[in-house]
Amino acid sequence: MFTFSPIGFVESPYKETSSIPRGLGAKHETEGVLEILREFEPGLADIEGFSHLYVLWAFDRADGFDLIAHPPTDEKRPHGVFSTRSPRRPNPIALTVVELLGRNGTSLRVRGVDMLDGTPILDIKPYLSSIPQEKLRRGLAEAELRKN
Amino acid sequence: MFTFSPIGFVESPYKETSSIPRGLGAKHETEGVLEILREFEPGLADIEGFSHLYVLWAFDRADGFDLIAHPPTDEKRPHGVFSTRSPRRPNPIALTVVELLGRNGTSLRVRGVDMLDGTPILDIKPYLSSIPQEKLRRGLAEAELRKN
Numbered sequence: 001m002f003t004f005s006p007i008g009f010v011e012s013p014y015k016e017t018s019s020i021p022r023g024l025g026a027k028h029e030t031e032g033v034l035e036i037l038r039e040f041e042p043g044l045a046d047i048e049g050f051s052h053l054y055v056l057w058a059f060d061r062a063d064g065f066d067l068i069a070h071p072p073t074d075e076k077r078p079h080g081v082f083s084t085r086s087p088r089r090p091n092p093i094a095l096t097v098v099e100l101l102g103r104n105g106t107s108l109r110v111r112g113v114d115m116l117d118g119t120p121i122l123d124i125k126p127y128l129s130s131i132p133q134e135k136l137r138r139g140l141a142e143a144e145l146r147k148n
Numbered sequence: 149m150f151t152f153s154p155i156g157f158v159e160s161p162y163k164e165t166s167s168i169p170r171g172l173g174a175k176h177e178t179e180g181v182l183e184i185l186r187e188f189e190p191g192l193a194d195i196e197g198f199s200h201l202y203v204l205w206a207f208d209r210a211d212g213f214d215l216i217a218h219p220p221t222d223e224k225r226p227h228g229v230f231s232t233r234s235p236r237r238p239n240p241i242a243l244t245v246v247e248l249l250g251r252n253g254t255s256l257r258v259r260g261v262d263m264l265d266g267t268p269i270l271d272i273k274p275y276l277s278s279i280p281q282e283k284l285r286r287g288l289a290e291a292e293l294r295k296n
Contacts, residue, residue, distance in 0.1 A: 002152045002206050002270070004239040040238060043215040045228030051285035056204070056241055058150050067191040080193030082272040090188060091152040091270045093204055095243070097277065122150070122239045124230040129245065129277050137199035 006120035007043075008036035008106070010057065012113045017061070020114055028096075032113035034121055036106045044103065044124075052099055052127035053110070058120045059092035097127055154268035155191075156184035156254070158205065160261045165209070168262055170220040176244075180261035182269060184254040192251065192272075200247055200275035201258070206268045207240035245275055 011033040014020050021028060034055065036044060047053070068078045069086035081089050098110035108124075159181040162168050169176060182203065184192060195201070216226045217234035229237050246258035256272075 002208075002240075002268075004150045004152070004241065007238050040215060040230075043229040043238070044231075045216070045226075046231040047228060049285065050231065054243060056239075056243070060150075067188065068193070078193075080195060081191040082188075083192075083194040083198065083274055085273060089271060090155050090191070091204075092150075093152065093241070093271050095202060095204070095273060120150075123237060123241050125233060125243060126231055137197065 004122050006037070006122065007040050008034055008121045010113060010115040010117065010119040010121060011035055012115050012117045012119065014116050017116065020116070028112045028114045030113050031101070031109065031111050034108040034110055034124065036108065036121070038106055041106050044106070047100065047108070047124070048103055050100060050126045052097055054125040054127050055096045055098055055121060056123040057094050057096070057115055058122055059087035059094050060120050061116065062087040062092045064088060065090050065092070093122065152270050154270065155188050156182060156269045158261060158263040158265065158267040158269060159183055160263050160265045160267065162264050165264065168264070176260045176262045178261050179249070179257065179259050182256040182258055182272065184256065184269070186254055189254050192254070195248065195256070195272070196251055198248060198274045200245055202273040202275050203244045203246055203269060204271040205242045205244070205263055206270055207235035207242050208268050209264065210235035210240045212236060213238050213240070241270065
């Protein structure tokens, strides 16, 4: 068992789940703020050097899990939960890649939020992907991503 | 406070931290197995459709944290922990992108492990990055990644 506490909270325009664009191919251009707790501010040093960040956060409003999920973009076909981004997963940890627009002390202004307002942040890491696009197969999301 | 339990464990050739290639630009081509607990097997349905997976795992052998970290590739210059992949972070959650080579029941054979043998796995998600390489700035890792 591992116990984690928030390092900060998301300020997002989304007040309810139904307003967040959903599905594996959804575009997320919405701006928001990652507001980090004052005690962790020294840990943000040098973060401005990265254009994109991984944000690990908790699906704090998810209740329980299903091993078989019904993605919103393909309702007719259920999928194993680990092939989806469903919030109803055994460990309700979420991952979002955001673009860092600017920092002001403990506030990171970012583009690409898909979290509800007030969502607890567990970790921030630099995004460094160097996997070429042409090497990726994206399973059930491929058709959705091509549409966008 | 959020409490998470392993969904499985990593089988890796790395028995000690010192044998794992370190640093933001390190290449990880090592093969290993993500052995998922039997009770979660239905959650793996359709995972074969993805070439790459996110693995969220616990730095279970890290003890405490530092807000200022000394990355192995740039020892002279300390960095904020959230600009690094240091295991000594407030919430010791790790993230690795692996290539899925094959699945046999609850065993996912993957390339790119950088975990110690026996590492607890917290979650698996499809990897879907569609951020073009030319849009990425990779801060202190840029020089390291160019070398590789």
